[in-house]
Amino acid sequence: MAEKKHEITRPTSERFTNAVLAEFTQNAGEIMAWGPHQKMLAQHLYVKIDTQLTELEAKRIKNNDTKDPIVWQNINMQKLAIDTVRRIELGLDALAPNHVHPIPYFNGKLKKYDLDLRIGYEGKMFYRREIAIDPPKDVRIELVYSTDIFKPIKQSANIQVESYELEITKAFDRGTVVGGFGYIIYDDRTKNKLILVTKKDFEKSESKGNATFWKGHPDNMKFKTIVHRVADKLGIDPKKMTAAVADAESQDEKAFEREVDENANQTIIDIDGEQVDTESGEVMEESPQKEEPELADTAKGGNGGGGPGF
Numbered sequence: 596m597a598e599k600k601h602e603i604t605r606p607t608s609e610r611f612t613n614a615v616l617a618e619f620t621q622n623a624g625e626i627m628a629w630g631p632h633q634k635m636l637a638q639h640l641y642v643k644i645d646t647q648l649t650e651l652e653a654k655r656i657k658n659n660d661t662k663d664p665i666v667w668q669n670i671n672m673q674k675l676a677i678d679t680v681r682r683i684e685l686g687l688d689a690l691a692p693n694h695v696h697p698i699p700y701f702n703g704k705l706k707k708y709d710l711d712l713r714i715g716y717e718g719k720m721f722y723r724r725e726i727a728i729d730p731p732k733d734v735r736i737e738l739v740y741s742t743d744i745f746k747p748i749k750q751s752a753n754i755q756v757e758s759y760e761l762e763i764t765k766a767f768d769r770g771t772v773v774g775g776f777g778y779i780i781y782d783d784r785t786k787n788k789l790i791l792v793t794k795k796d797f798e799k800s801e802s803k804g805n806a807t808f809w810k811g812h813p814d815n816m817k818f819k820t821i822v823h824r825v826a827d828k829l830g831i832d833p834k835k836m837t838a839a840v841a842d843a844e845s846q847d848e849k850a851f852e853r854e855v856d857e858n859a860n861q862t863i864i865d866i867d868g869e870q871v872d873t874e875s876g877e878v879m880e881e882s883p884q885k886e887e888p889e890l891a892d893t894a895k896g897g898n899g900g901g902g903p904g905f
Contacts, residue, residue: 608638614905618676643689684839694718728832741770777825
C-alpha cells in the first residue's frame with residue numbers, strides 16, 4: 596500500500612518542482628539546479644500547499660462562497676515559483692511544524708490567488724541560526740511563571756559568563772506568565788547571551804497583534820514573541836546575505852502575531868483589503884504533525900474538481 600502511495604505522489608510533486616524551476620528561470624533569468632535535498636523540500640512544500648488548498652476549497656464550498664475556486668489552476672504560479680525558490684534557499688521544510696505557512700490572498704487584478712509563504716517562528720529561528728555571523732551551539736526559550744524563582748546573571752567585571760537560575764517551585768501549577776527569556780549558547784561560553792522579555796514587552800506585542808489570537812492562546816503567543824526577539828539578536832553574516840535572506844528579513848515584522856498553527860484553518864484575504872473568509876483562524880496549541888496526506892485524489896484531478904495545472 597505504501598508503494599502505491601509513493602507511485603501516486605511522486606509524479607505530481609516532481610511536476611510541481613519542475614514547474615517551479617521552469618517558471619523561476621523564465622522570470623528571473625537564472626537557471627536553477629537543485630540537488631536531492633532541495634527537491635525534497637520542494638516536494639514537501641507541494642504537499643503542504645496542496646493540503647491547504649484542498650481544505651480551504653472544501654470550506655469555500657461548504658460556506659457557499661462565490662469566490663473563485665481555491666485550486667491549483669487559480670494560483671499565481673509566477674509569484675509562487677519565486678517565493679518557493681527563496682524559502683528553499685533558506686532550507687525551510689514546510690512539513691516541519693511552524694516553518695512555513697501558505698496563506699492565500701485573492702488578487703482581484705489577476706483574478707488569481709497569491710500564496711504568501713509566510714515564515715513561521717520556528718522557521719525564522721532555523722534560518723537565523725544558519726546565517727548567523729557567529730552560529731550558536733544552542734538556543735533555549737523559556738516562559739517564567741509567577742511561582743517560579745528566576746535569577747538573571749548578567750555579564751559584568753566579576754562575571755565572565757552570562758547565565759541564569761530558574762527554579763520551578765510548583766511544576767503542575769506554575770501560575771501566570773510574568774515574563775520570559777531566551778538564552779543563546781556558544782562554544783565560547785563567554786559569548787553566551789541572556790535576552791529578557793518583560794510583561795510590558797508582551798503587552799506591547801499584544802497591542803500591535805491580533806486580539807483574537809492573544810486572547811485565545813496567550814501563553815503560546817508570548818512564547819512566539821520570545822522566539823522572534825531572540826532570533827533578531829542573532830547577527831547576520833554579510834557573506835550569507837542572499838536574495839532569499841533579504842526577502843525573509845523584509846517581511847512584515849508583526850506578521851508573527853497573525854501566525855496560525857499548521858493544523859488550523861487559515862483566513863483568505865483579498866489583496867485589496869477585503870476579507871473574504873472570516874472563519875476563525877485562532878492560533879492552535881502545538882499538536883503532533885500530521886502524517887503525509889494521501890494525494891491520490893489530487894493526482895487524479897481532485898482538489899475541488901481541479902488538479903494541479905502542471
